[in-house]
Amino acid sequence: MKIEQSKEGGNDMERSMESQAEESQANRQAPARGGRQGQRRQPNQPARPSARPSARPSPPPGVCVLIHGINGSPEDMRELGQILEARGYQTRNLLLPGHGTTIHDFAQTGWEMWKQAVTGAADEALAERRPVFVVGHSLGAALALSVAAERPQLAGVVALCPPVRLYDVIAKAVAAARHITPYLPAWGEDIRDRKGARLRYRRDVYHWTSTAALHTLMTALPRLRRQLPSVNVPALVIAARHDHIVPVRDGREAFELIGSERKELVVLHESFHSVTKDCERHIVNERVLAFCQAEAPRWQADA
Secondary structure, three states: OOEEOOOOEEEEEEEEEEEOOOOOOOOOOOOOOOOOOOOOOOOOOOOOOOOOOOOOOOOOOOOEEOOOOOOHHHHHHHHHHHHHOOOEEEEEEEOOOOOOOOOHHHHOOOOOHHHHHHHHHHHHHOOOOOOOEEEOHHOOOOOHHHHHOOOOOOOEEEEOOOOOOOHHHHHHHHHHHOOOOOOOOOOOOHHHHOHHHHHOOOOOOOOEEEHHHHHHHHHHHHHHHHHHHOOOOOOEEEEEEEOOOOOOOHHHHHHHHHHOOOEEEEEEEOOOOOOOOOOOOHHHHHHHHHHHHHHHHHHHHHH
């Protein structure tokens, strides 16, 4: 199902699949049995303990592994995580290797190390035998899709602005620069609502980017494209029409290549690359939450 999200919030839908709505019937409680009407307990008579054991708190409806982008931080996924937690989901907001320390540590990492961290977090959550969703932005989206191709027991995957090719000029520049310099100045955050984001979020990232680490992402993208047909878990892809880092065509291509029978594409018309913090973040939050709420019961029914 493809959805073009307009500024006013209306949806122009092009359906590539028919989604089926499922209705759940609320359980009705039978009235509790009591004594005869009018019967009173004597003032000094101790109250009898309830015959029913106290209700145990229900487990979370699922676990969401959140994955930020390259030279990003868990702060980028914080608001989305709060929305999910408010609906009962447990979140695990990852800090990818090489991030949050020094640029020299960052230069020693790359695709394989990042993917290993995401795979480990997903496997740890899956061991709890609950619905698990991997939710990533940018680099995190690419990692989430790659892990989803290898973990069919996941309840679903959410890819926000997933790169599958990137802009040719960026790929060529990184390939050339890594032979000349180990670092490049980090580009500024690609966000339309820059003033609002500065007030709402704390941005603590490197001012430089490792060309070697970036190159590992570029070289992993052809392998990712070959993996996408093996992604058979339910998938939600969100892309931004005015993204200056990952072109919207990458989101469309990822959606077309994903092998899932249940998949959905949402295209934002106003946001730039940082969709979790930009002017349409409420749409992102709503769509991700709705996706998890729809797929978690299906996973439990099939488990």
